[in-house]
Amino acid sequence: MTQKKQIKLTKFEMEMMDALWQLGSGSVREIHEQLPLKKRSAYTTVQTIIRRLEDKGAVQRVKKIGNAFIFEPLITRQSAHQRLINELLELFGGSARPLMAHLAESGKLSLEDIREMESLLPEADFESDSKDTRKARNTTSKRK
Amino acid sequence: MTQKKQIKLTKFEMEMMDALWQLGSGSVREIHEQLPLKKRSAYTTVQTIIRRLEDKGAVQRVKKIGNAFIFEPLITRQSAHQRLINELLELFGGSARPLMAHLAESGKLSLEDIREMESLLPEADFESDSKDTRKARNTTSKRK
DNA sequence: GACAAGCTACTACAAAAGTAGTAAATTCAG
DNA sequence: CTGAATTTACTACTTTTGTAGTAGCTTGTC
Known part of the structure; x- marks a missing residue:
C-alpha cells in the first residue's frame, strides 16, 4: 500500500483539496478558479499551498500541459474526512x-x-x- | 444576548477548557494538574493559555483564594462542541x-x-x- | 515587619498557517 | 529566433498557536 500516513491538513489546505477533488485533477490556475470567491486569495497563495500539499504528500504532479503542471490528489476525500471526524471524536x-x-x-x-x-x-x-x-x-x- | 458566542478555541485551549469544565472552577494550578499527563506542559504555559481564554471571553475570574485567582468557564462545553460540529459539518x-x-x-x-x-x-x-x-x-x- | 513560597503580569520566541511578491524559466505566437 | 504571457521557484512577512522564562507582587508565617 502506498502510505497509510495520516496527513494533517489545515483548513485552507482542505479547501484546496476540495477544489482538486472536485476537479479530479488540475493546474494551479484551475484550482484557483475552482475556489469559491470568498475564499479565493491570490494566485500565488494558492500556489504556495499546493506546494505545501505536495511536500506533505497530499498531491502530486502527474504531467505538464503547456508550461503548467497538472496536480492530482494523493489522498481521498474520504480519508481526509475520516481523519477530521476521528479528531473530533477524540475530543x-x-x-x-x-x-x-x-x-x-x-x-x-x-x-x-x-x-x-x-x-x-x-x-x-x-x-x-x-x-x-x-x-x-x-x-x-x-x-x- | 449577553455576548457574542462565536469564540473560537484552538486545540490546546479546548484541553484547558475541558479541564476547567471538569473542575467546574479552579485556579491555574488546579487546571494544570487536571490536565492529562501527556498534555501537561509547563505551569506558565497553562497560565498563558488561561489568560488568552480570558481575553477571548471564554473564562472569567470569580474570586481570589490566597493569592490565586479562581477561574470559571463562561461558555458551556455544549456550545463549544456544537461549534466544532458545525464547523465540521460545513466541510x-x-x-x-x-x-x-x-x-x-x-x-x-x-x-x-x-x-x-x-x-x-x-x-x-x-x-x-x-x-x-x-x-x-x-x-x-x-x-x- | 521581614521572608519564603506561590502566583500573576509581562515578555519572548519558535513553529505553523495564511498571504503574497519577485525573479527566473518555459512556452507559444509570429 | 524573439518577445510577451504564463508558470514556477524561491523568499518573505504576518498572525496564530504553542511554549516558557523572569521579575515583581501577595500572603501567610514567625
Missing part, C-alpha cells in the same frame, strides 16, 4: 454518542436520517471483512 | 448524512447506538403518527 471522549446527540439536538439529524442509517448499517457491518472496496458512486448522498 | 456540505455514514463505516457507530437515538429523538418532535411536521428546524431554541 468527545472517543464515543460517537455525544456527537449524535448534538446533531439531533440541533436539528441537524432527523428521525428520517436515523431510519435511513439503520437500514444501511447492517451491510457495512457484515462486510467489514470483504476486501471489495467498491466505491459505489453516490450511495450516501443523492437526495436533498 | 461536509452542511449535511449530517455523510458524517453519519463515515461514523457507521468506521464502526464508530453501532446499530445499537442508532436504535438508542431512534428512541430518544421522537421526544423532541412528538409521536409517530402525523406525516411530516418535522420541519421544525429551530423552533425551540431555548436558553443559549
